[in-house]
Amino acid sequence: MKKKDISVSVQIYGTGSELPGEMKELMDKAKEAGEKAYAPYSGFQVGAAVLLGNGEIITGSNQENAAYPSGLCAERVAVFYAKAKYPNVPLKQLAVIAIKEGEVVETPAAPCGACRQVLIEYEDKQGAPLSVLLAGKNETIKIERSSDLLPLSFGSKELE
Ligand code: THU
Numbered sequence: 001m002k003k004k005d006i007s008v009s010v011q012i013y014g015t016g017s018e019l020p021g022e023m024k025e026l027m028d029k030a031k032e033a034g035e036k037a038y039a040p041y042s043g044f045q046v047g048a049a050v051l052l053g054n055g056e057i058i059t060g061s062n063q064e065n066a067a068y069p070s071g072l073c074a075e076r077v078a079v080f081y082a083k084a085k086y087p088n089v090p091l092k093q094l095a096v097i098a099i100k101e102g103e104v105v106e107t108p109a110a111p112c113g114a115c116r117q118v119l120i121e122y123e124d125k126q127g128a129p130l131s132v133l134l135a136g137k138n139e140t141i142k143i144e145r146s147s148d149l150l151p152l153s154f155g156s157k158e159l160e
Contacts, residue, residue, distance in 0.1 A: 006151045011142040015104075019140055022051075023095070027135055029057050030074075030095040031104070037061035037074065045099040046074035046109060050082050053090040058082040075115040083122065090126040094119065094146075097135040108134035108141050111149065119146035124155055 013019050019027060026049050034047025039062050046062045060078030064071040075096060082091060098109035111119065111132070123130040129145040143149055 008143070008148040008151070010148075011144075013140040013142060015135060015138060015140055023093075023133055023140070023142075026051055026057060026093060026095040027097060027133060027140065029059050030097045030135070031099070033059035033061045033078070034074065034097050034099050037099075038063045040064060041066075041068065041071075043100065044109075047097050047099070048074040048078040049095045050078045050091050051093045051095075052082060052086060053092055054086065056086070056089075058085065073112055073115050075111050076118055079118060079122065090128055091119075091122050091130045092128075093131045093133065095133040095135070104135060104137050106137050108136035108139065110134055113150075116146065116150040117153070120150055120153055120155060123147060 029049035030047040033049060034045045037045035037047065039045045041064045047059065049057050049059045051057050058078055058081055060074050060081060062071065062074045063077060075094065079091065096109060096111060098105045119130055123146045132143040132146060132149065134141045
């Protein structure tokens, strides 16, 4: 038996004005989107904003449903809309923020497994990193590439 360590490094920034300009703009848009989330069942409002290769920013928020699994996370709402609108434009950076009882959550919310799978699909296809920013009340985590969020992943290469 051999052992292999898989490690990921992330960058930690502050919040608000402590974030570099472009990142702050993206996170502000994610927050605006999160405030409009439809999350009556969980009360957990999530906003996402994705910066595209053409400079446009597309936002999304979580959309819940009385039949729970019919809802969708903020990340996929934003990314699917971006790819539906601009199928050939790469996704550069995704910002995610969660709000509970009107306050940004303490610990940055990270995308669920299904959202990670969706992010790596597009990152893999575009052959360029899709970085991810996760905001908490006092810190912002930057992950350089979406594949760092899902080691040992399954992808289109397995189907070749
Ligand atoms: N949710 C997101 O939109 N994104 C995440 O990264 C985590 C979870 C949503 C799904 C559901 O509407 C609510 O948050 C609680 O899980």
